[in-house]
Amino acid sequence: MIGRIGRTAPFIAALLLVLTWLLVRSASPDPALHERTLHEVRSLLLHDAALHRDVLRARAGLLRNYDPLVQSIESLRDTTAALHVLGNPGGGHPGTAIIRQLDRLAEAVKEQEGLIETFKSDNAVLQNSLRYLNHATHQLGQSADSLENASTGAIGLLASAMLRFTGDPSGEAAADVTAALDRMSRLPFPPAREREARALVMHGRLVVAALPNVDGIVGRLLASPTAERARTLQDLYLDEHGRAAERAGMFRLLLYLAAVVLVACLGHLFYRLRVNARTLRERLAFENLIAEISAGFINLPTDRIAQGVEQSLARLAEGAGLDRAYILLRNAAGAGVERSHRWSRHGTAELSPACDEQLLAAGLHWRLPDHESQGCVHVPSVSALPSGPERTALLSCGICSWTCVPLGRPGSRIGLLGFDMTRREKRMADDDIALLRMVGEIFVNAIDRQHGETEREALEMRLRRAQRLEAVGTLAGGIAHNFNNILSAILGYTEMALAQLPRHSRTFRHVQEARNAGERARDIVDQILTFGRRVERRRQHVSMKPMVDEAASLLRASLPATIELHVEISDEDAAVIGDAAQLQQVVVNFCTNAAHAMHGRGVVALGLDTVTFADAVALSHGTVGPGRYVRLQVRDSGHGMDRATIERIFEPFFTTKVAGGGTGLGLATVHGIVADHGGVLNVRSQPGAGSRFEVYIAHADSPGTQQHGAMPVPLPTGRGQTILLVDDERPLVALGEEMLAALGYEPVGFDSGRAALAAFTTDPQRFDLVLADELMPAMTGPELALEVHRIRPEIPFVLMSGDARPNGDGANRIDRALAADACAVLRKPLSSSDIAQMLARHLSARPV
Incomplete structure (x- = not known):
């Protein structure tokens, strides 16, 4: 409604402008202006007639002076200028025809003004000469008794010829006057009259010369087109005035019609305004409703x-x-x-x-x-x-x-x-x-x-869960560090014992079982470190299909025959950047967990595909951002889980199995591996409806080369080099000395960093390499490395650590070695092969 009124308003405004224009155009020509214009035209004709009259009177010598001529010319000029100013009868500027006629009239008046100036000078000479001729002829005629008869006759003939010439200044009359003047100029006059006679002849000749010019000027003045052009101007003006009056009548009619239309529009507008007022009240009520709705949500x-x-x-x-x-x-x-x-x-x-x-x-x-x-x-x-x-x-x-x-x-x-x-x-x-x-x-x-x-x-809940997992991971890392020291002794001594026992003896088998148990304990420690993300990262391009196929082969061989394993690979080119062994462990742990959930009977579906998210999506255990992801999913037909179980399923040592049925580290390890790969976990499950575990890891768009484990190499031995061995655990010092001696080196062990530094300071050139624990009381391994290198910068220094995370910052071994001024870092528990490879690498180029 308001829009329609808004569209009507410009139309009404335009109509008002038209009315204003019609009102201006409908005005009749000004009567006073009309009368004044006609008066000026008549005055122009009268002044022109007066000029003609005064010119004839001046030619006849009846004017005493030329003031009437000057006044007539000035009146003609002023009247012409006034006509230019008055304009046309319809208002505004005069028409083209009227302007042209006014210009022509002004030209005629200007021409008359020039002729008058010439007439005044020539006619003054003529009238002066004529008066002198009359005077001289009269004087000579009164003194005829003193003149000879010939002179008297010549004067008479001259007067008669001059009279005829002034009445009709034709060529024949001019010739008679000239002949009479010539005769008179040859006659002898008495000395007393000779001067008058000569002046008479001169003025006669002037009259003969000036009279035709003056009469010609008079003729041109009388033939001037001023009057004719004034009458033509009057006719043009009257025609224009008539048209203007007719046009004004037409515009008055249009003005009436426009006024009628305006009245109709105003009536329509008034009606629309009343309708719009009602609509506006309804609109205000609707807007108030919207305002109430908006206010209702503020503190809801x-x-x-x-x-x-x-x-x-x-x-x-x-x-x-x-x-x-x-x-x-x-x-x-x-x-x-x-x-x-x-x-x-x-x-x-x-x-x-x-x-x-x-x-x-x-x-x-x-x-x-x-x-x-x-x-x-x-x-x-x-x-x-x-x-x-x-x-x-x-x-x-x-x-x-x-x-x-x-x-x-x-x-x-x-x-x-x-x-x-x-x-x-x-x-x-x-x-x-x-x-x-x-x-x-x-x-x-x-x-x-x-x-x-x-x-x-949900984020707060996930944050609390993540903080809880982080706390458990920190605790697990600390326990693993201490446990590695114990395992180092167990695995080291069993390794040396196996090397000295007969392979087919009962003792060899017992020690071998003890070593296997130690290795299983080491695997558990690795799982704890993986959960806490304290292992080193080995990142490379991993094609997921071969990894899933290999994991499926391992699972088919290890799962019970009553468990069916279905593998569904939708994208054979799926690839990620990560650790193939860790990712394979994720698959194995998920499938093993699914088999346990079905109590040894059912179907485990292993799927691999790629998905793309346009926006961030919140999952059960994290949020996945926009992008392309590789999705690894494991479905089972087991008993399912409730919400509380789903929230705690990835916590370490949490398990729903009966006592002794599981450690609770399998899914916790999966959580650590997935988090370490920057992935997100999603769990869907309901009691009695099975479970679905999904892993989302960013897709690797560019292919790479997957590296496999290196082939075993022969165990290198030393050539009697002296190794400074430092560890705060005395049993580990003794174990290390035996392992170094068995490898062909001369070990010198200390259980204190300060004692080792004192020995090194006494004889720096005695030692070929320093092997020290990273975390020791009083003086740590990195501190010892700085002191040793201050004394002897070129000696190799190797750190040993039971924690793969240096100082809690998650750097890799190379970064840790550089930070501690060391050439390498060995991870506990140590094996003879690890020590042998390291020593051979750093001592191979040094002389014995």
């Missing part, structure tokens, strides 16, 4: 937001007179409706799940450019849509009119807010659609707040 508890959304939908739809209102939100995977809020008027059927899916797809993917407004889609008549999937889908849902407000942020839509009519069609104004879009933003903020609170609670 999170657990009541869903109820508040549904109540707001009901109030909103009832206030707008709609049949149905609903909010459809898509799930995290972007396919299907995850949750919805809806309201339907009494007697109106609710939307079916299939309609929910269709309308959600419509709001997210349909493009109806002819029905888009304010970023929303409004279809006032579904039946009027062209044939297509949109029309078919809406009609199948029983919708007559449909309005869709997309929900979400730019570039990320999470669902839609929909309104429809099922009984009749309804067209909504743009302002109403804008208000509905505002409501959609209110709902999005409320839903985002609810989602944020829920996600925050």
Whole structure:
């Protein structure tokens, strides 16, 4: 309504401008201006006639002076200038024809002014000569008694010829006057009259010369076109005046018609304003409702937001007179409706799940450019849509009119807010659609707040679980360090005992079993370190299919025959950057755990594929960001787990098995390996419905080369080099000395770093290599290395450590060796092969 009034206002404004223009154009020519113009034209004709009269009088010698001529010329000039200023009779500038005629009139007046100036000078000479001739002829005639008869006759002939010449200045008359003047100039005159006679002849000749010129000027003045041009100007002016009067009458008629149209428009506008006032009251009530809805969500508890959304939908739809209102939100995977809020008027059927899916797809993917407004889609008549999937889908849902407000942020839509009519069609104004879009933003903020609170609670829960796992991992790492020292003694002594016992003796078998138990204990320590992410990282390109195939072969050989193993590989090119042995351990642990969950009978499905996430997705044990991932999944048909079990399943030493049935480190080790690879775990399970374990690791897009274990090499021996051995555990010092001696070296052992430094200071050149424990009281291995190298910088220094993590920062062995000024780091428990390889590598180029 407001839009229609807004479109009418420019039309009324334009109509007012037209009325103003017509009012100006409808004005009649000014009567006073008209009379003044005609008066000036008549004055011009009178001044021209007076000029002609005065010129003739001056020619006849009847004017005493030339002032009347000057006044007439000035009057003509002033009148012409006044006519230029007056303009045309219709107002504004004069027409082209009138301007041209005024210019021609001004030229004629200017020409007359020039002729008058010439006439005044020539006529003055002529009149002076004529008066002198009359005077001289009269004087000579009175003195005729003193002249001879010939002179008297010549004077008479001259007077007669001059009289005829002044009356008719023709060539013949001029010749007679000239002949009379010639005769007179030859006659003798008495000395007293000779001067007058000569002057008479001179003035006569002047008259003969000036009279034709003066008469010619008079003729040109009398023939001047000034009067004719003035009358022509008058005719043009009267014609223009008539047209102006006729044009003014026409514009007055148009002005009347425009006024009638304006009155009609104002009446229509007044009616629309009354209608709009009523609509505005309804709009204000609707806006107040939206304000109340927005205010209601401000302090609404999170657990009541869903109820508040549904109540707001009901109030909103009832206030707008709609049949149905609903909010459809898509799930995290972007396919299907995850949750919805809806309201339907009494007697109106609710939307079916299939309609929910269709309308959600419509709001997210349909493009109806002819029905888009304010970023929303409004279809006032579904039946009027062209044939297509949109029309078919809406009609199948029983919708007559449909309005869709997309929900979400730019570039990320999470669902839609929909309104429809099922009984009749309804067209909504743009302002109403804008208000509905505002409501959609209110709902999005409320839903985002609810989602944020829920996600925050989940993140807090995962953080507490991660902190708990980190604490257990730190404790496990400390225990593993001390346990490695014990294992070092057990494995070292059993290794040396086996080397001295007969291979087929009962004692050899007993010691071999003891060594096997020690190695199993070492494996448990490795699992603890893996869980705590304290092992060294060996990262390389790993093709997942061969690794899964190899793990499947191992599992088929180890799992009971009553367990079926199904392998499903959807992407044979799947690859990650990681440790193939650790990843294989993940597969084995998951499948073993699944077999235990089924009590030795059932189906274990091992799957490998790749998935791509457009947005971040929250999983049960972490959040996976946007990108492409390799998904490794293991499904079983076991008894399943409840939520509490799922939350604790990756904690070390937690197990649901009976006492003695498991250590609780298998899945904890998996958690450590996956976290170390930057992956995320997801567990889906319900009691009695089996379990699904999923691992998501970033896909490696570029291929690499997977390295395998090196071939065994012969055990190298020494050539009597002296090794300074330092360890705070005295049994380990004794064990180390025996192992070094067995390898062909001369060991010198100390259980204190300070004692070892004192011995080294006494004779630095005695020793070829220093082998020291990393963590010792009083003086640590790195501190000893600094003191040793201050005395002898070139001597090799090797650290021994029962913890693969240096100083808690997770650096690798090379970084730790450089930080401690050492050339290498050996991990406990030590074996003869590790020591032999290390010593051979650092002493091979040194002389005995």
